[in-house]
Amino acid sequence: MEHIIFKIFIFCMFIILGVLIFGLIRWIFKYVKLCKQHIDWKIKILIIFPLGALIIIPWLLVQTLVLKGYTELIIAIIVGSIGSHYIFGDEEKKEI
Numbered sequence: 330m331e332h333i334i335f336k337i338f339i340f341c342m343f344i345i346l347g348v349l350i351f352g353l354i355r356w357i358f359k360y361v362k363l364c365k366q367h368i369d370w371k372i373k374i375l376i377i378f379p380l381g382a383l384i385i386i387p388w389l390l391v392q393t394l395v396l397k398g399y400t401e402l403i404i405a406i407i408v409g410s411i412g413s414h415y416i417f418g419d420e421e422k423k424e425i
Contacts, residue, residue, distance in 0.1 A: 343402045347409020350386065357382050 357379045364376040394403050 340401065340405050343405035344409035344412070347406035348413040350390070350406065351410040351413045354383060354386065 361376055361379045361383065364373060364379065367373060390406065391403060394400065
């Protein structure tokens, strides 16, 4: 019984991890747009670092979890990301 409760707990923690990852990726994406829209080419070159983070973070998570056989945890991260988009998406529109 404790093993099942622990698996449910881990699943819920990965949903929260999905919320945090979505927030981080949204924050990085904001700076990608800022660097891309800037006039100076030196600032536009700095777009490489946030783009690298936008690509590497999800890739490392998926690669690590798929190789270890935890595909249900990938689903939990996706559920957390989609849920946080719908929960916090209205607040972002009100700020603008």
